[in-house]
Amino acid sequence: MKSPWGRCAFAVTAAVVATLAAACGSTASAAAPAQAPNLNDIVKQGTVRVCSTGDYRPFTYRDPQGQWSGIDIEMAQNMAQRLGVKLDLVPTTWGTMLGDLGTKCDMAMGGISVTLDRAQHALYSAPYLRDGKAAIVRCADRSKYPTLARIDQPGVRVVVNPDGTNADFDKANIHHATVVDFPDNNTIFSQLLDNKADVMITDASEVRWQTKANPQLCGESLDHPFTFEQKAYLIPQSDPVMQQWVDEWLNIAQNDGTYAAISQKWTGQVISAT
Structure with a gap:
């Protein structure tokens, strides 16, 4: 019926x-x-x-x-x-x-x-x-990246999944740090855990999920994200x-x-x- x-x-x-x-x-x-x-x-x-x-x-x-x-x-x-x-x-x-x-x-x-x-x-x-864009980093390095300005510095590696709003944000806001494309969004956070990248900027909702699943990872700007979404x-x-x-x-x-x-x-x- x-x-x-x-x-x-x-x-x-x-x-x-x-x-x-x-x-x-x-x-x-x-x-x-x-x-x-x-x-x-x-x-x-x-x-x-x-x-x-x-x-x-x-x-x-x-x-x-x-x-x-x-x-x-x-x-x-x-x-x-x-x-x-x-x-x-x-x-x-x-x-x-x-x-x-x-x-x-x-x-x-x-x-x-x-x-x-x-x-x-x-x-x-x-x-x-x-939602809104926020940063996720290794907890051991959390003090290094309290703001977007501190993230966008030479020598910092920002990993991103291509084609989505994360890539759009990095293109518009990351001018000095190195942006590293990583195609698999399911495993991209391993790049942080394995010290192959320093920061990922993604939606605060995803940051909350990933930090809960991975205690070695911490979020920045969750309560005051970089953007409104x-x-x-x-x-x-x-x-x-x-x-x-x-x-x-x-x-x-x-x-x-x-x-x-x-x-x-x-x-x-x-x-x-x-």
């Missing part, structure tokens, strides 16, 4: 399609480019495809056996359940995510920061978590109805204890968008 959320999705989508058809009239062209599956199609097919990188704990992780876990993996499971469809998790990368959105998947989830560049190419859900979910530009539904689901999940329980499980606290 489809959930009432699914039936609601049919009704909302039908109303939007009818309105657009009336407005366009005879100007609609049979040669118009194909659109990405919309909410109506997702409910009909019985599956929602969610792209995720699987390399950004505590939001998304895909282990060598292909098993997924994390805050946004559990949120995606809850979303699919309330929509009354199956969840299909699709691996993507930070560099290909926008291209995969609307072709390989219907949404993207997994610690995705809200940026103006991404907003030019996709719709965002309402934000669900506030928020996390949200990405939706194709062609599906504003999906965006509206996701916002309504997210609002309910944030107020009925669903998000709080998942956030507490993975971070030890409830981190909100404000």
Whole structure:
């Protein structure tokens, strides 16, 4: 049996399609480019495809056996359940995510920061978590890097995963230190532990997770990060109805204890968008 959320999705989508058809009239062209599956199609097919990188704990992780876990993996499971469809998790990368959105998947989830560049190419859900860039270093060297200015010095090695907002931040702010690309975001923190790099600048939420998992690593600027950021979910530009539904689901999940329980499980606290 489809959930009432699914039936609601049919009704909302039908109303939007009818309105657009009336407005366009005879100007609609049979040669118009194909659109990405919309909410109506997702409910009909019985599956929602969610792209995720699987390399950004505590939001998304895909282990060598292909098993997924994390805050946004559990949120995606809850979303699919309330929509009354199956969840299909699709691996993507930070560099290909926008291209995969609307072709390989219907949404993207997994610690995705809200940026103006991404907003030019996709719709965002309402934000669900506030974040910002902070530093993670070896605890033994913590006193050396209390500020961004002390990090950006000759001889300091700043390791970064390419193609994401960490790389964008380093490009804009690191001018004197040496930036070292490391392609595997799942193992990048070993570069600090093995003394192959001195600092990594990433989101405070990831720093908290990694310092909890690795007692030799410590965070800097967690309470006063270098930037203001928020996390949200990405939706194709062609599906504003999906965006509206996701916002309504997210609002309910944030107020009925669903998000709080998942956030507490993975971070030890409830981190909100404000």
